Amino acid sequence: MDLDAVRADFPALERQVGGRGLVYLDSAATTLKPRPVIERLCRYYSSETAAVHRGVHTLADEAGAAYEAARTRVARFLGAPASELVFTHGTTASINLVASAAGETLLQEGGEILVTAMEHHSNLVPWQRLCERTGARLVVWPLELDGTLRLELMDQLITERTRLLALTHVSNVTGVVNPVADICAHARSRGVPVLVDGAQAVPHLRVDVRALGCDFYAFSGHKLYAAHGVGVLWARPEWLEAMPPWQTGGGMVSRVDLDAARWAKAPFKFEAGTPPVAAALSLATALDWLDDLGHAEVSAHEAAVLSFLEEGLGELEGIRIFAPGHPRVGALSFELVGAHPTDVGMILDKQGIAVRTGSHCAEPLVRHLGVPGTIRASLGLYNTVADVQALLHGLRRAAEMLC
């Protein structure tokens, strides 16, 4: 992989922040966008704009065909056919869809929803609400002191009362990869469906949903170099068949009378209203562009930068890494002992370094770690060893000022 050429594809990296070239270490929040993605958006809005699946005119036909081609492309990324892929507006919408549409079917006779204590709020709050609505019990899979899953509890937590397990593939705080395939295999042996939040995994890991053995897989386009506003829900066909629609309206029906309507087939049944066409097209473009770079090369580069980061932080005085030594991708959280993470983040910002500080929409996990927040450095494929060196230098200056 020609890193200079890759970086040249990201116009945002030309920006100066605090008088220096931007050091962007917040890709777990959202990735910067490469030129092909930006150009795809421009092309759609310049000459291809049309609503999909509605008109018989040329532009509508072209947009409809391009949107369905994007569905096929994104489904292929997960090793699935297009018929199993629902476009949503993001991971949050995908999870809410399942919690709303499948929730009441799953919980007709009560039971439990199992979530982990490391979830992003988007894979926690929808289940809290579902349990409030249905009277079901929310069971929480507890964590080790370092914030990783207590795997030895798997057997006693997944029981005949469990109606669904919802967990993240990769922690958005620690970057630690959960052994999702093993957990799914265990859950399947108990007849428990599993929803996997893949938002932090797909930018770094190749995911084959059938090999993973889950029932639902959700992710967002904007963390995968594509535009904001498009997300994905993959679900097993039997679920797509069984789930009633979530939102209703135009585009998701096969016939509408004044007093009733019949639903279109999945996935259209779950796509009420005008879908995020341009963003979906940009996601397909991003996946093609990533394929051209080569997954193995991208992964090797990211892993090298991440381990350089972990080693460099390990050598800095006063830095404590959360969940050190665990298999991780893309992100890492730490604290500068004795300093508030917000202060550190603000001082880094003035040196042109973008990190995320705080609770990362995972308050229970950060509270469990016993800190007011963490500092999270997260990587995209454009990050370099020089970016890590800039961070380490910035942290030394922050320590001088704060500790």
Added chain:
Amino acid sequence: MHIDTAQDRIVAELAALEDWMDRYAWLIARGDSLTPMAPEHKTDQSAIPGCQAQVWLVAELDSDRLRFGGDADARITRGILALILDLVQDRTPQEILAADLYFVHQTGLASHLSPSRANGLASILGRVRELAEAHASHPQPTA
């Protein structure tokens, strides 16, 4: 000292500093001079929501003047709090409500510390106004 004279001093002091790293160091020093708040005053009522740092602010009327007390768990935010409290300390609610706190713009604090940064600048200013309004409209009976 008139509140505007005090603001002008802050503007001049920050302008004299070369870059934002120096200004942050100056703010940190200002924050360190703030009297720590007693733990029993750090309640849900005195907490200001919406900041990444935890910030607490209380005010009581002493004859016709407001006495503020505040604290924050992050040092730059604490410095911003100290700056604001120095300006409004021991003034009447009416004086505070009538003041135009232009220093936040003239120092660049407003643009450099946008509300989305969750550093508390806008929230602290909002709470100061709320407390001043509460005491202006409901003055405590004097003995």
